[in-house]
Every structure is written in structure tokens, then in C-alpha cells.
Amino acid sequence: MIETVVILLLSVCFFISGKIRSDIVALCALVSLILLGILEPKEALEGFSSNVIIMMIGLFVVGGAIFQTGLAKMISSKLMKLAGNSETRLFVLVMFVTSLMGAFVSNTGTVAIMIPIVVSMAMSVKMNPSRLLMPLAFASSMSGMMTLIGTPPNLVINEELVKNGYDGLGFFTFLPVGLVCAVAGTLLLLPLSKKFLSKPGALSGASASSGKSLKTLVKEYGIANSLHRLQVNAGSIVVGKMIGELNIRKNYSLNIIEVRHVERSQRNLLAKNVVQQAADSDTILRVDDILYVTGNEEIVKVFAEKYNLEILHDSENATKNGLDFYDIGVAEIVVMSSSSVVNKTIREVEFRSKYNVSVLGICRKNKYILQGIADETIHTGDVLLVQGTWDNIGALEKESTEWIVVGRPLEEAAKVTLDYKAPIAALIMLGMIAVMVFDFIPVEPVTAVMVAGLLMVLTGCFRNVEAAYKTINWESVVLIGAMMPMSIALEKTGVSAWISNSLVSLLGGYGPILLMAGIYFTTSFMTMFISNTATAVLMAPIAMSSAVQVGVSPVPFLFAVTLGASLCFASPFSTPPNALVMPAGQYTFADYVKVGLPLQVILGIIMIFLLPLLFPF
Numbered sequence: 001m002i003e004t005v006v007i008l009l010l011s012v013c014f015f016i017s018g019k020i021r022s023d024i025v026a027l028c029a030l031v032s033l034i035l036l037g038i039l040e041p042k043e044a045l046e047g048f049s050s051n052v053i054i055m056m057i058g059l060f061v062v063g064g065a066i067f068q069t070g071l072a073k074m075i076s077s078k079l080m081k082l083a084g085n086s087e088t089r090l091f092v093l094v095m096f097v098t099s100l101m102g103a104f105v106s107n108t109g110t111v112a113i114m115i116p117i118v119v120s121m122a123m124s125v126k127m128n129p130s131r132l133l134m135p136l137a138f139a140s141s142m143s144g145m146m147t148l149i150g151t152p153p154n155l156v157i158n159e160e161l162v163k164n165g166y167d168g169l170g171f172f173t174f175l176p177v178g179l180v181c182a183v184a185g186t187l188l189l190l191p192l193s194k195k196f197l198s199k200p201g202a203l204s205g206a207s208a209s210s211g212k213s214l215k216t217l218v219k220e221y222g223i224a225n226s227l228h229r230l231q232v233n234a235g236s237i238v239v240g241k242m243i244g245e246l247n248i249r250k251n252y253s254l255n256i257i258e259v260r261h262v263e264r265s266q267r268n269l270l271a272k273n274v275v276q277q278a279a280d281s282d283t284i285l286r287v288d289d290i291l292y293v294t295g296n297e298e299i300v301k302v303f304a305e306k307y308n309l310e311i312l313h314d315s316e317n318a319t320k321n322g323l324d325f326y327d328i329g330v331a332e333i334v335v336m337s338s339s340s341v342v343n344k345t346i347r348e349v350e351f352r353s354k355y356n357v358s359v360l361g362i363c364r365k366n367k368y369i370l371q372g373i374a375d376e377t378i379h380t381g382d383v384l385l386v387q388g389t390w391d392n393i394g395a396l397e398k399e400s401t402e403w404i405v406v407g408r409p410l411e412e413a414a415k416v417t418l419d420y421k422a423p424i425a426a427l428i429m430l431g432m433i434a435v436m437v438f439d440f441i442p443v444e445p446v447t448a449v450m451v452a453g454l455l456m457v458l459t460g461c462f463r464n465v466e467a468a469y470k471t472i473n474w475e476s477v478v479l480i481g482a483m484m485p486m487s488i489a490l491e492k493t494g495v496s497a498w499i500s501n502s503l504v505s506l507l508g509g510y511g512p513i514l515l516m517a518g519i520y521f522t523t524s525f526m527t528m529f530i531s532n533t534a535t536a537v538l539m540a541p542i543a544m545s546s547a548v549q550v551g552v553s554p555v556p557f558l559f560a561v562t563l564g565a566s567l568c569f570a571s572p573f574s575t576p577p578n579a580l581v582m583p584a585g586q587y588t589f590a591d592y593v594k595v596g597l598p599l600q601v602i603l604g605i606i607m608i609f610l611l612p613l614l615f616p617f
Contacts, residue, residue: 001493007032008486008529015571015589022572022582022589023475026482038489047484051446056480056576057472058449059112062429064471065456067116068463070419071426075117080124087127091190094118094132095139099182102143107151110140111577113429115584131197133585134595135189137577138569142185142603145566146178147171153536153565157558160540166554176614177559177607181567184606188599196594197585217330221361221368221385228300230291230309238307244281249374252303254295257358257387258328261289281352294360294370330360330387331396332406337380339402347374355396357388421461428455476579483573486529491538512552512617516560517608519543523564524604527574532565539565552617559615563607569596 007029014025033039047053065071079097083090094114102110118136122129144151148158148171158169218224232238238246248254285291291309293300304311335341341349346359362369362376363383369376378384383406386393397405435441435448443451453468462468489495507518519539527535539561547554568574572582572592581587 001495001498003036004033004038004489004493004495007036008490012529021475023478023482026479026573030482030485033485033489038493039485043488044485046488048481050481050484051444053477053481053484055108055446055449056477056580058446058453059108059580060472061453061456061468062432062449063112063115064468065425065453065461066113066429067119068418068467068471069421069425069461071116071422071429074419074422075120079117080121083121083125085125087125087131088190090121090125090127091132091135091193092186094121094136095182095186095189098136098139099143099146099178102140103146103150103178107140107144108576108580110143111137111580113433114140115581119584128198130585130587131193133581134197134578134587134591135193137575137581138185138189138596138599139182140577141566141569141575142181143178145181145563146175148174150174150178151562151566152533153562156533156536157540157543157562160544160558161554164544164554177563177610180606180610181563181603184603185599188602189595192595192598196591217332217385221363222370223294223360223385226294226296226370228293228295228297229312230293230300230304231312232285232287232289232291233308233310234287236287236308238285238309239287241285242281243283243285246307248303252295252299253372254293254299254303255358255360255373256291256293257360258292259283259285259289260292261286296371328388329390329393330385331393332363333384333386333396333403334406335378335380335382335384335403339380341378341402342380343377345375345377349378351386355388355399356392357386357396359384360387361385418461418463421459424459425456425461428452428459428461473580473583476582479573479582480576480579483529487535487538490526512547512550512556513608513612515546515550516557516611519546519557520560520564520604520608523561524568524600527565527568528571529574532568532575536561536565553615556611556615556617559611560607563611564604567600567603567607569600571596 011025011029014020015022030039030044034041034044079093080090083093098110098114101114114136115133118132119129122132141151144154148154148169154169154174162168243256243259248256290312293303301311303309346362351357351359359373360370361384362373362378363385364379364381384403386396393405396403429452432448432452435443436445456462457465457468462471507515519542523535523539526539540558543557543561544554547557566575569578570593572578572587572589578592578596585591
């Protein structure tokens with residue numbers, strides 16, 4: 001028993017200090033329990049095979065796809081119309097939407113879906129996402145108290161009642177408790193988050209910017225103003241020919257900067273893919289290909305007529321969205337004085353053949369050159385706007401003696417959304433939610449999450465499988481997986497039994513309210529170190545027997561258990577939602593203590609007085 005308590009206390013101290021990564025601390029605690037013989041290796045590793053861990057991994061993938069497809073940005077833009085530019089309205093809106101969704105969807109699923117949406121909303125008002133993400137996790141836990149299926153501890157206490165011959169709880173029996181929690185929690189978190197979570201500095205994750213945005217570059221160089229889209233018809237004489245055979249730049253002074261077509265891929269089932277291709281000289285043109293051409297409008301018309309190409313006239317959309325950056329991108333490079341390309345023309349340097357990029361424009365002394373750039377001589381200090389695949393643009397950074405690549409192109413590529421996949425991501429997300437909400441669908445939530453994550457990959461909502469893996473935050477996964485077996489250790493060594501027996505013997509003679517308060521705060525304290533579900537399983541029988549011993553209704557006692565287990569905010573690993581937001585908000589253990597502990601204590605006091613009114617002894 002003593003060894004287990006020492007390991008637990010040391011872990012807490014290291015968590016609070018923050019000098020060692022939380023996942024390393026958790027692993028050290030787990031290994032210590034094995035080496036001391038407190039846990040068998042099989043018991044110690046059970047956490048990593050639990051449904052909670054599998055769901056967390058799947059939900060990281062689903063959340064990443066929601067962000068990657070731009071679905072998060074679309075949803076957030078709709079919500080932003082309600083919030084305006086007010087941080088307070090935005091905060092309340094996030095709490096309301098999360099509470100509404102969390103009443104019917106698991107709190108872990110709610111947080112995974114909302115994280116990318118909340119980050120996008122915070123970016124829109126130049127607000128640090130850390131101000132919203134921890135309250136988001138707390139709101140999901142509070143809203144879980146509104147319905148029977150909102151959180152696993154609710155199901156645990158319902159099962160305990162039925163097992164002991166009492167009537168089960170209804171679906172909305174929890175609603176009054178949940179509403180009070182949500183309202184009181186929102187009012188408390190407004191000042192707490194503003195004081196402790198309004199961190200200065202760069203925005204986290206996807207909100208950090210580097211260099212000019214891709215849209216800014218296109219607008220600055222005026223590329224869209226001279227951009228034309230030509231579609232290859234079945235009867236066109238260019239079908240089957242290579243771009244180099246047409247001598248378009250030499251004969252017409254036009255520049256094909258991109259070839260785009262739609263295809264179905266065996267790797268990405270159930271959906272079509274938009275494929276972008278740089279206009280290499282050996283690129284073979286096919287029917288329905290769309291050529292993105294820059295140059296004089298009249299000359300474009302002559303070229304299109306000669307080769308039987310259709311000019312696409314949806315000019316409004318073409319201007320706004322004519323250049324997308326799914327597979328290819330743009331970046332600026334500054335020519336150095338020592339560069340070998342100085343005093344050579346663009347044509348002589350052969351950017352396309354040597355570096356697999358095209359030069360779209362030149363910025364020289366704040367003047368932009370877009371026409372006839374092939375024969376333009378390069379000067380020291382010229383800024384060239386280049387286009388190519390993201391990998392080829394990234395490779396330009398290796399030529400450090402020739403030029404400097406402005407910004408971080410590969411980071412910009414990571415932020416580009418596959419917005420044409422947004423409808424697919426939305427359908428998958430809604431399907432996952434439906435399975436979680438409706439009990440008549442015979443699919444477990446963990447299975448629904450696994451299927452949803454797999455479908456996000458198969459339907460091409462990520463650029464590749466590696467991009468999906470990168471969305472998983474393994475620190476959070478390891479943290480939860482390594483700490484879950486702590487509950488087994490506490491039970492095996494008798495720590496849990498000692499706590500419960502001490503509780504009844506100390507408080508049993510002082511009346512039901514004080515005994516219920518003891519059960520509540522004991523549950524709340526234990527949940528800081530082991531999972532809320534495990535704590536509820538341990539404490540529910542104790543609450544039941546305590547109520548029977550003093551001769552009162554067990555319902556308020558069992559509600560004290562589920563509330564104490566669910567409303568634990570002072571630790572990042574007490575509930576999966578707390579762990580999910582930890583990396584995205586760049587939080588430390590101390591952040592949870594500063595914000596979560598006051599909230600946890602105040603809500604506990606409110607519940608102690610509320611429960612006997614709603615569920616009399």
C-alpha cells in the first residue's frame with residue numbers, strides 16, 4: 001500500500017512541476033508499479049488496449065480530417081456570425097454549442113469534433129485558442145450530466161441502482177443537474193479563463209503564421225487578374241499531345257501554370273480527387289483537363305479558338321478560387337548578389353528543367369513584372385514568385401548560395417485545406433454522431449469512431465496516410481494509457497478500500513448531507529489521479545452501502561459519485577477531454593490546477609446543497 005501511495009504522490013509532484021514531460025512521468029510510474037510487483041505486466045498494459053485509448057486515437061484522426069478539409073473553418077465562419085468580434089460572446093457561444101452537443105454525444109467525441117472548429121474561430125478574432133480550449137473540455141464534462149448517456153459514470157450509477165433492486169434512472173433525469181452545472185460553470189469560467197488562460201505570444205498550432213499567406217501572394221502579384229481557364233474538349237487537337245509540342249510560350253506569349261483534372265483513385269475510395277499537375281513540357285493533355293493560363297485575354301481567345309478549347313466563363317469563382325494549392329503551391333525567393341543566376345534571363349536559368357518550378361512573376365523595386373518574364377534578366381535583390389509541387393518548392397531551400405526562400409513553404413502547405421472534400425468529411429462526422437446518439441443502431445461508439453477515422457483516410461480527406469498519423473498526439477495517448485492502471489494498483493493494494501471505510505466511519509454519524517459531501521469530494525479527489533469511469537466503479541458500491549447503513553435514499557449519494565467523477569477539472573488525465581485539449585492549448589499541469597481546482601470546488605459546494613432538493617433523502 002505504502003509503495004503505491006508514494007508512487008502516486010511523486011507522480012503528482014512531477015506533474016505539477018512540469019520539468020519532465022507528463023507522458024514520461026506516467027510511464028515511469030507505470031514501470032515502477034511493475035518492478036515493485038504491484039502490477040503484473042498484463043495488468044499494467046491494459047490501459048493501452050482500452051476502448052478509451054482507441055477512441056482517443058480515432059478521434060484525433062477525425063478531428064484532423066475536419067480541420068484538413070476546411071470543414072472546421074466553414075462551421076466556425078457560420079458560428080462567428082453569431083459571435084461577431086466579441087470575445088465574451090464567442091466564449092459563451094462555444095460553451096453553449098459544446099453543452100448542447102455533449103448532452104447527446106460522448107464528451108470525448110464532442111471535444112474532438114469541436115477542437116478544430118474552436119481553433120478556427122479563435123484565429124478569426126486573433127484570439128489565443130488556449131482561452132477557449134480548456135473551457136471547451138470542461139463544458140463537455142458538465143454537459144455530460146444532462147442525459148443518461150452523456151458520460152460513462154452516469155451509466156455506472158444507473159447500473160448500481162438496478163442491481164440493488166431500485167428503479168433505473170430516466171434519460172433526462174439528469175437534466176436539471178446538468179443545466180445548473182452548465183450555467184454555473186460558464187459564469188465561473190469567464191473570469192477564470194480570462195485571468196489564467198489569456199497567454200501572450202504566438203497562437204498555437206495551425207494559427208501560427210510564417211511569411212505571407214498564399215492568398216496574399218496571389219493577390220499581391222495580381223496573378224488572378226490575368227488568369228484564364230481553358231477546358232480540353234473531346235474534339236480538341238491538343239488531346240494526347242505534350243505541352244512542349246505546342247510551343248505556347250514562344251508562339252503566343254502565354255504561360256500554362258497548371259493542369260488540373262478529376263480522377264478516381266484506388267487508394268481513395270468512394271470519392272473523386274482533384275489532381276493538380278505542374279505544366280511540364282512532357283505533360284500529356286487529356287479530355288476534360290483544365291489548363292490554367294496567364295497572359296493577354298485577346299491572345300488567349302485566339303489560342304483557344306485555334307485548338308478548340310473551351311474558355312470557362314465563371315469568372316467570379318475563377319477569380320476568387322482560380323488558384324488552389326492542394327498539390328502545388330507558390331513561394332517567393334530573393335536572389336542574392338552572389339547567385340549564379342544574376343544577369344541571366346529566366347529562360348537561360350531553366351527553372352523548370354533544373355528545379356521543377358515555374359516563375360510566375362518578378363517583384364523588382366516594388367514593381368511587378370508578369371508579362372514576357374521568360375526573357376527578363378534577373379537582377380540582384382529580385383524577388384521571384386515560383387510555382388511547383390510543395391516538395392520541389394521546399395527543395396529550393398537547399399540552394400542557399402543562390403537565393404533565400406521567404407517564409408516556410410512546407411508549413412504553408414500543411415495549412416492548405418482540401419476544401420472539396422469538406423462535404424465527405426461532414427457526412428462521415430454526422431454518421432459517427434448518429435451512431436453515438438441513437439441506441440437502436442447496434443454499433444459500439446468505439447467501433448463508430450474507428451470506422452469514421454478509417455473512412456476519413458480512404459476517402460482522401462488527408463493528403464496521405466502519413467498526414468493522418470501526424471494528427472495523433474501520442475503524448476496524450478501515452479499519458480492516459482499509462483495512468484489508467486493506477487486504479488488497479490489502488491484497488492489491489494487496499495488503498496481504495498481504506499479510503500471508503502474511513503469515510504463511512506468518520507462521517508456516517510454526522511447526518512446524510514455531510515456523508516454525501518464526503519462521498520462527493522472523495523470521488524472528486526480520487527478522479528484527479530485515476531480515470532473518472534474507474535473511480536465511479538469503485539465509489540458507486542460504497543455510496544450505495546453508505547446510504548443503506550444510514551437508512552436514506554441512495555439516489556443523491558450515487559449522484560454525488562457521478563458528479564464528483566465527471567466534474568474533475570484539476571488534472572489533465574482525469575478525463576479524456578482534459579487530455580485531448582492539453583497539446584492544442586499548450587497547457588501545463590499547473591494551468592489545470594489554477595483554473596480547474598476553483599471550478600471543481602465551487603461546483604462541488606453548489607451540488608452538495610442542490611442534490612437533496614432535487615432528490616430528497
